[in-house]
Structure formats: C-alpha cells, structure tokens
Amino acid sequence: MTEALDEQALDTLFRKARSFSYWQDKPVSDEQLQAVYDLMKMGPTSANCLPARLVFIKTPEAKERLKPCLAEGNVDKSMSAPVVAIIGMDLEFHEKLPRLFPHTDARSWYAGKPEKIYETAFRNSSLQGAYFMLAARSLGLDCGPMSGFDSEKLDVTFFPEGTIKSNFICAIGYGEASRLHARGPRLEFEEACRIL
Amino acid sequence: MTEALDEQALDTLFRKARSFSYWQDKPVSDEQLQAVYDLMKMGPTSANCLPARLVFIKTPEAKERLKPCLAEGNVDKSMSAPVVAIIGMDLEFHEKLPRLFPHTDARSWYAGKPEKIYETAFRNSSLQGAYFMLAARSLGLDCGPMSGFDSEKLDVTFFPEGTIKSNFICAIGYGEASRLHARGPRLEFEEACRIL
Numbered sequence: 001m002t003e004a005l006d007e008q009a010l011d012t013l014f015r016k017a018r019s020f021s022y023w024q025d026k027p028v029s030d031e032q033l034q035a036v037y038d039l040m041k042m043g044p045t046s047a048n049c050l051p052a053r054l055v056f057i058k059t060p061e062a063k064e065r066l067k068p069c070l071a072e073g074n075v076d077k078s079m080s081a082p083v084v085a086i087i088g089m090d091l092e093f094h095e096k097l098p099r100l101f102p103h104t105d106a107r108s109w110y111a112g113k114p115e116k117i118y119e120t121a122f123r124n125s126s127l128q129g130a131y132f133m134l135a136a137r138s139l140g141l142d143c144g145p146m147s148g149f150d151s152e153k154l155d156v157t158f159f160p161e162g163t164i165k166s167n168f169i170c171a172i173g174y175g176e177a178s179r180l181h182a183r184g185p186r187l188e189f190e191e192a193c194r195i196l
Numbered sequence: 197m198t199e200a201l202d203e204q205a206l207d208t209l210f211r212k213a214r215s216f217s218y219w220q221d222k223p224v225s226d227e228q229l230q231a232v233y234d235l236m237k238m239g240p241t242s243a244n245c246l247p248a249r250l251v252f253i254k255t256p257e258a259k260e261r262l263k264p265c266l267a268e269g270n271v272d273k274s275m276s277a278p279v280v281a282i283i284g285m286d287l288e289f290h291e292k293l294p295r296l297f298p299h300t301d302a303r304s305w306y307a308g309k310p311e312k313i314y315e316t317a318f319r320n321s322s323l324q325g326a327y328f329m330l331a332a333r334s335l336g337l338d339c340g341p342m343s344g345f346d347s348e349k350l351d352v353t354f355f356p357e358g359t360i361k362s363n364f365i366c367a368i369g370y371g372e373a374s375r376l377h378a379r380g381p382r383l384e385f386e387e388a389c390r391i392l
Contacts, residue, residue: 002208002371004336009205012198013334014238014327034385041382042210043326046343046364048380054389062392100380123343123364126319130239130326131210138209140200147242147319158392168242168319175198184244184296186237189230193250196258196354 017137018183020144020175021077028058028082028141028173036135036172043131047109048100051093051121052128053164055086065157071148074169081144081171086154087132088164089125091117125167133170142175213333214379216340216371217273224254224278224337224369232331232368239327243302247289247317248324249360251282261353267344270365277340277367282350283328284360285321287313321363329366338371 005013033056041050057066063079070078078084094110094117110117133143147168154166201209229252237246253262259275266274274280290306290313306313329339343364350362 002213002333002336002338003204005201005205005208005334008199009201010235010334012201013209014235014331017198017238019240030391033389033391037385037389039206039210041388042213044215044329044339044341046341048382050383050388052388056389056391058391096383100383103377120343122318123322126322127326130323131330133240134327134330135210137198138201138206140198142198143240145240145242147316186244187246187292187296189233192237192246192248193229193233193252195226195229195252195254 013134013137018142018175018177018180020142020171020173020180022176022179023077023081023171024174024176026082026174032139032141033083035139036132036141039135039138040128040131043128045124045127046120047097047106049093049097049106049120049124050100050128051089052125052132052167053088053090054132055088055158057084057086058082066154069150069154069157071150074146074148077144078146078169078171082173083171085132085170085172086158087125087129087167087170088159089121089167090164091121092163093117093121121165122167129168129170136172141172144171144175146170209330209333214338214371214373214376216338216367216369216376218372218375219273219277219367220370220372222278222370228335228337229279231335232328232337235331235334236324236327239324241320241323242316243293243305244296245289245293245302245316245320246296246324247285248321248328248363249284249286250328251284251354253280253282254278262350265345265350265353267346270342270344273340274342274365274367278369279367281328281366281368282354283321283325283363283366284355285317285363286360287317288359289313289317317361318363325364325366332368337368340367340371342366
C-alpha cells in the first residue's frame, strides 16, 4: 500500500517549487550528490535500461570548460551555482541490459537499431532527469534546469569518447527566492487532458 | 527555503515504489486524475512550454480501442488496470507560448523548426511524464509505465488530428504487491556519475 505524501511534501516537490536563476553562497557536498543519485536511480525506466549519465560540475576549472558551451543567458546562472549537472544519455546503454534486465535478452531489442536506441535513451534519460530534479527537491535542494547550450561543443568537452550525448543541464543548490519572478501560468486540465 | 521530505515520503516516491503489472479491483476517480494533473503541471518545462497532452482511458469501450495498439505483453496489464494514461506531446505547443511565456517572443524559437519542435516536445513531455508518475505516487497511487505499443496505430486512434504524438503510456491504480518480481539492480554512482 502506497502512503500518500503530506501537504508540505507536495509543496516542496510541486506546488511551491520554482526554477532558480540566482543562488545562495552555500555549497552542495559530494555526499548530497550521491544521495540525490541514490534516490533518482530508483525511478522506473524501460526494461530498467537506466541510460542517464551525469557529470557534476563543481570546480572553477570545470566551470571554465562549461562556460563557452552555454547560451549567453545561461552563463551567469550556471557560473554562480554551486553545482551544474549535465544529464547525458549513454547510446550504449543496451550493453548493460544482460545485467540490469537479466531474465530475457533485452539487449537484442536495441543492438544494431540506432533509431530505437536514440529514442529509448532520449525518453528514459529525460525521465531520469525529472527524477533527478524531484530527488534534489526531496532532499531540500533547488534546481535550475536549462536546455540552452551548444550540445556539440559540450559533448566534445565532457563526453569525448563519443558514445554519450547531452540531454539537458541543471544547476542545483540553494535558490535565492527573493529574486524569483512571478510564476508562469499552467494549462488547465481541460486544455491538456481528456478522460475516455 | 525548501523543506526536505521525511523518510516515508522518500520511500513512497523512490525507494519502495515499484512498477506494477497486476492491479487491485479498486477504481481511480476522475477527481484523482485531476489532482494528479494539478501537481504534475507545476513541474518545470523549457520556457514553460508544457507540451504533454494526456488521454486517460477508463471505460471498457476506450480500452477496446486501445487493445489492438498494444504489444502482446502489455495487453493484460493494461486491460486490467483502472486507468491507462497516454502521455502524448503536442507538436504545436509553441502556439501557446505567447500566453505561457509572455515576457519574450518564445514562439519564434520554434515556429517553422520541426526538428527543434520535436526535440523539445519529446524531452519536455518525457519530463512531464515523470512528473505524472511521481505525482500519482505522491497521492497514493501506483504506476505501470510501458513503451511497448504501436505508436502509429495509437496516434491514429486517439490523436486523429495529427498534431499530437504519443510518447509512452502508463497504467495507474492500486498495485497488487503480492505479484511483484524481485527488483532489478541499479547502476552504482561511480558507473553513472562523475564529479568534476
């Protein structure tokens, strides 16, 4: 039996959570990153394929390598964040399926099928990116996801082996709530949903 | 200041949550579906683009239309679920950006650029699909996500207008925990993550 969350938890995850562009001068430890990963890894993926690969950029040296890959509007909010996570996707994820999904030959569903590999890696690493953000919020951290960057340049810089592609990036830390803008509107249920 | 969740909430969302294939004979109300949507809609998307479009399949008639679209292994677990949600993506999401992201001309970032539209819709509707699953779990429901279906057939059946494409489907209800298999292994932090 699944226990529903209390109202405060729903606020933390969804209702009061915001995407931040400004950050408090408060670090995020390696242990916190490990704790976020240990939650996000439990989220469901297709055939347990777990294609997400994360790079956590913390040091000034690593940030300097990230900087030229970013869209202009994302530079300051990335450079000032305690950590920027790159959420990438492993296009050889299927090589791990004999271990991750051992009861059938799931590797053969993907091997030699680059379109299916890409679609599965993109969908499931995006799911895992969402799990990452909600796991970070669950542990009291704030997020600032971004897709404005030069993915080719970023991939050459951080994934030079060529088999991992970036999906999106996400700053994490403790947000500066005083500098938030008003929240954007959302689509009503009737605009986005049908019940048949 | 973001409040961290308690241990039980982390179990509900991540650590003890499972993907279900068998369901208790216990309905899910339209009000519950609305409540799940009202949480998931708050999750972040790029430029607040909110591309996910959901169809909730509840009635025997709608399930009969879904059935021929499903991979054989997904028929029983879908037909026996109280609700199957189709998570689709609107390839005209950018037409709503003047309202959803009014402070700049975000529509022009996408209009006439079908590859960028598709990539953005796919990434962000996948994020929203993950928000959907974690929102459902937050409210005490269980999920059974699936990507084994004939997307062309499903799109013709449920999105005949042609501008919405299915991303994945997800059964929701109250899972039959006695019929779960052992949980699959996960990748260790060192296998999936680097800190720079």
